[in-house]
Amino acid sequence: MLTIADLKKGETAIILDFPIDSIPLKLIEMGCLPGNEISLVQTAIFNGPLFLTINESNIAIRKDTAAQIQIEKVL
Amino acid sequence: MSDSTIKVALIGNPNTGKTSLFNHLTGLNQKVGNYPGITVDKKTGTCKLSKTQKATILDLPGTYSLNPSSADEKIVIDVLNTPENDNYPDVAIVVTDVEQLKRNLLIYTQVKDLEIPTILVVNMADQMQSKGISINIPQLEADLKTKIVVISSKQKTGIDEVKEAIIEYKSLSTKRCIPAERITQNTITNTDLFTSLSKTELKKVQHRETIVRYQFINEALKKSYVVDRSKATDIQAKLDRVFTHKFFGYGIFAILLLLIFQVIFEWSNVPMDFIDGAFGALAKWTKEVLPAGMFTDLLADGIITGLGGIVIFIPQIAFLFLFIAILEESGYMSRVVFLMDKIMRKFGLSGKSVVPLISGAACAIPAIMATRNIESWKERLITILVTPFITCSARLPVYAILIALIIPNERVFWIFNWQGITLMLLYLIGFAIALLSAYILHKTLRIESKSYFVVELPKYKVPLLKNVAYTVVEKTKTFVFEAGKIILAISIILWVLGSVGVNDQFHNAESIVAESIEKNGFTKIQEVALKNKILRYGESLEEEYKEAGKTFDEEAMNDSIIKKIPEFKEELIEDEIAGMRLENSVLGTIGKAIEPAIKPLGYDWKIGIALVSSFAAREVFIGTLATIYSVGSEGDDESGNTIKAKMQAEVHSNSGKKVFTFATGISLLLFYAFAMQCMSTLAIVKRETNGWKWPMIQLGAMTVIAYVAGLIAYQFLK
Numbered sequence: 001m002l003t004i005a006d007l008k009k010g011e012t013a014i015i016l017d018f019p020i021d022s023i024p025l026k027l028i029e030m031g032c033l034p035g036n037e038i039s040l041v042q043t044a045i046f047n048g049p050l051f052l053t054i055n056e057s058n059i060a061i062r063k064d065t066a067a068q069i070q071i072e073k074v075l
Numbered sequence: 076m077s078d079s080t081i082k083v084a085l086i087g088n089p090n091t092g093k094t095s096l097f098n099h100l101t102g103l104n105q106k107v108g109n110y111p112g113i114t115v116d117k118k119t120g121t122c123k124l125s126k127t128q129k130a131t132i133l134d135l136p137g138t139y140s141l142n143p144s145s146a147d148e149k150i151v152i153d154v155l156n157t158p159e160n161d162n163y164p165d166v167a168i169v170v171t172d173v174e175q176l177k178r179n180l181l182i183y184t185q186v187k188d189l190e191i192p193t194i195l196v197v198n199m200a201d202q203m204q205s206k207g208i209s210i211n212i213p214q215l216e217a218d219l220k221t222k223i224v225v226i227s228s229k230q231k232t233g234i235d236e237v238k239e240a241i242i243e244y245k246s247l248s249t250k251r252c253i254p255a256e257r258i259t260q261n262t263i264t265n266t267d268l269f270t271s272l273s274k275t276e277l278k279k280v281q282h283r284e285t286i287v288r289y290q291f292i293n294e295a296l297k298k299s300y301v302v303d304r305s306k307a308t309d310i311q312a313k314l315d316r317v318f319t320h321k322f323f324g325y326g327i328f329a330i331l332l333l334l335i336f337q338v339i340f341e342w343s344n345v346p347m348d349f350i351d352g353a354f355g356a357l358a359k360w361t362k363e364v365l366p367a368g369m370f371t372d373l374l375a376d377g378i379i380t381g382l383g384g385i386v387i388f389i390p391q392i393a394f395l396f397l398f399i400a401i402l403e404e405s406g407y408m409s410r411v412v413f414l415m416d417k418i419m420r421k422f423g424l425s426g427k428s429v430v431p432l433i434s435g436a437a438c439a440i441p442a443i444m445a446t447r448n449i450e451s452w453k454e455r456l457i458t459i460l461v462t463p464f465i466t467c468s469a470r471l472p473v474y475a476i477l478i479a480l481i482i483p484n485e486r487v488f489w490i491f492n493w494q495g496i497t498l499m500l501l502y503l504i505g506f507a508i509a510l511l512s513a514y515i516l517h518k519t520l521r522i523e524s525k526s527y528f529v530v531e532l533p534k535y536k537v538p539l540l541k542n543v544a545y546t547v548v549e550k551t552k553t554f555v556f557e558a559g560k561i562i563l564a565i566s567i568i569l570w571v572l573g574s575v576g577v578n579d580q581f582h583n584a585e586s587i588v589a590e591s592i593e594k595n596g597f598t599k600i601q602e603v604a605l606k607n608k609i610l611r612y613g614e615s616l617e618e619e620y621k622e623a624g625k626t627f628d629e630e631a632m633n634d635s636i637i638k639k640i641p642e643f644k645e646e647l648i649e650d651e652i653a654g655m656r657l658e659n660s661v662l663g664t665i666g667k668a669i670e671p672a673i674k675p676l677g678y679d680w681k682i683g684i685a686l687v688s689s690f691a692a693r694e695v696f697i698g699t700l701a702t703i704y705s706v707g708s709e710g711d712d713e714s715g716n717t718i719k720a721k722m723q724a725e726v727h728s729n730s731g732k733k734v735f736t737f738a739t740g741i742s743l744l745l746f747y748a749f750a751m752q753c754m755s756t757l758a759i760v761k762r763e764t765n766g767w768k769w770p771m772i773q774l775g776a777m778t779v780i781a782y783v784a785g786l787i788a789y790q791f792l793k
Contacts, residue, residue: 002378008213020278020282021275021278024152025140025278025281025282025285026139026140026527026529027529028282028285028460029140029142029181029285030139030180030529030531031177031289031651033180033285033289035285035765041312041319042313042315042316042319044319044321044414044417045325045417046411046417046418048414048418049413049416049417049426049528049530051315051319051413053179056174056175056177056178057175057178057531058315058527058534059530059531060409060412060413060528060530060531060532062415062416062527062751065528
């Protein structure tokens with residue numbers, strides 16, 4: 001299964017699902033919900049946080065969080 | 076009269092222009108306090124709505140929802156959920172950003188469902204055209220069951236309409252906008268449920284609720300919110316490609332930091348010298364105008380000098396906050412958080428620790444307050460504990476004089492100079508020990524704390540001058556009052572301890588000094604001080620000649636100097652008396668009592684007193700030494716010549732060896748680099764960690780590190 005952590009810079013995807021327990025509620029409130037479009041803008045060095053655009057907002061999350069959010073790539 | 080005051084609460088996501096609206100509505104009628112029992116800032120202000128009607132505006136911390144995840148966010152719920160709360164509003168205003176309307180409406184629906192009269196403010200109307208956004212306001216008002224006001228805080232439009240809407244608040248619907256049955260009973264507003272559910276269950280409920288709310292918002296916006304993407308211009312993405320770049324991003328950040336520090340020190344010099352001079356003059360003037368006595372001494376030497384010690388840091392702190400406010404307002408700071416997170420995490424810190432660590436270079440107090448938005452308690456605690464290692468502005472006067480004393484003022488590699496290099500090394504040492512102790516704490520502290528990291532990277536915008544100015548004024552005020560209270564209290568205590576004598580030598584200092592000078596004349600040190608005084612007086616005369624455009628007249632100058640000499644001698648005698656009194660005061664006795672403990676570091680009892688007194692605040696060190704070395708009024712000499720000469724000439728009474736050798740100097744520099752030596756910081760740490768445990772551990776650890784560093788330095792170098 002693909003997750004946000006597998007995205008490459010500039011790629012866009014649709015959020016499919018994630019385990020509710022381990023995802024910060026704040027992320028959900030910011031619009032990280034199944035069905036929404038997401039794209040990877042930038043990554044920080046040394047495997048640092050991912051800079052994403054979700055639901056028109058720019059959000060940075062760490063890779064371990066990103067690896068739990070399942071996606072489907074948009075071609 | 077109080078009946079006609081309407082209570083208004085401002086709510087909204089961060090970066091929606093909530094604070095701008097608050098500033099527009101309240102102008103300078105603002106107050107910052109704390110919520111009762113909690114340490115989160117509470118900003119209130121009064122707004123004149125009409126001739127007879129006033130409103131109190133409460134600016135609640137920015138939050139994405141009414142599901143609390145940090146201390147700031149919990150406040151919002153406490154205020155909105157309890158009608159008995161003093162802050163419970165008559166009307167709530169939810170501020171939203173036109174571009175982020177979907178996300179911003181989440182909290183709106185939650186507030187609305189609490190059945191509080193709610194006004195929806197859509198901000199940044201000036202952006203609508205360029206972004207190709209159009210909104211069908213009547214339609215949206217009908218769907219959301221509320222009054223909508225479109226404003227632009229940048230162009231100051233729509234503010235009057237907001238005021239009108241507040242006046243008319245009674246006509247607002249208090250109906251829920253999402254039927255209760257759609258969310259079932261599972262909302263946060265159901266307090267029983269909130270307390271009875273486990274954390275995971277609660278989160279699931281909130282998760283479901285969030286989805287239902289987003290469904291409602293999507294339906295409503297589909298009807299009334301249109302974005303024509305072809306009109307959107309995208310400089311934003313281009314800026315981010317540079318500012319968050321793997322390579323350029325870090326380069327830009329490093330250059331910005333360097334520039335900021337350079338500018339702060341350059342710009343602060345002038346106002347700091349001015350403040351220093353002004354307070355010195357005020358103390359002198361007080362002594363001249365008021366009758367001599369205990370009260371005058373307390374006022375001049377205790378209170379005015381103590382106040383001067385706080386006020387002098389205002390320029391540096393204000394400039395630092397000016398730059399931090401600009402970086403925050405423009406949206407750049409959150410990019411730094413993004414860039415630095417991984418690097419900071421290696422040391423147990425968070426990307427969000429960068430802001431406190433940078434602020435720590437001005438003063439640890441506001442820096443520690445800036446840790447509040449770090450969600451993980453462990454990361455926040457580590458940040459709080461290591462921030463005082465960062466070289467703050469209060470260390471500068473101590474560093475400056477010690478460096479001047481022991482490091483030669485010689486150039487190396489053409490552009491550098493040993494003294495400058497030493498100062499830079501001291502900054503680096505502070506930063507290094509902060510990171511090192513963070514790493515140790517990270518590995519040793521057993522605190523279960525979920526470390527999650529969700530940061531919004533807001534759109535870049537040109538900072539509003541008004542907001543930046545308010546932030547600078549407010550933060551500086553907090554510093555002055557928080558630190559001020561304590562420094563002032565300590566100055567008074569120190570003054571009292573220094574003015575209460577323990578033996579005859581204290582009480583008869585005057586006659587003892589007079590007798591000794593009559594018998595033996597001036598000592599060598601006094602001769603040097605007298606020469607310095609004459610030299611400097613001569614220089615000032617020459618300056619006067621130059622300024623007046625008169626030709627230099629050596630004879631007149633010599634006459635004038637000769638006339639002044641008795642006055643100088645009088646001053647020297649007074650200083651000598653002051654020195655003897657201090658030695659035999661309670662403070663002096665304390666210094667002598669701790670001498671055995673600090674001897675291995677190369678310090679004598681005089682430095683001991685300075686250490687003890689500067690525990691309250693580091694900058695007290697120089698002032699205390701000035702008094703101890705009986706240079707009194709000469710201590711505030713701008714070039715530091717006299718106190719420097721005194722320190723250079725100081726010898727151990729039993730061995731006759733110099734006190735301020737290279738080894739002692741380095742030992743002292745390291746001691747001041749690492750020691751806590753700041754009551755105000757301890758007070759803030761106590762407040763932010765809710766107890767004395769952490770500030771005491773911090774004080775103990777920092778003192779031990781400082782002692783060991785001083786000990787090693789002295790024993791190796793002596």
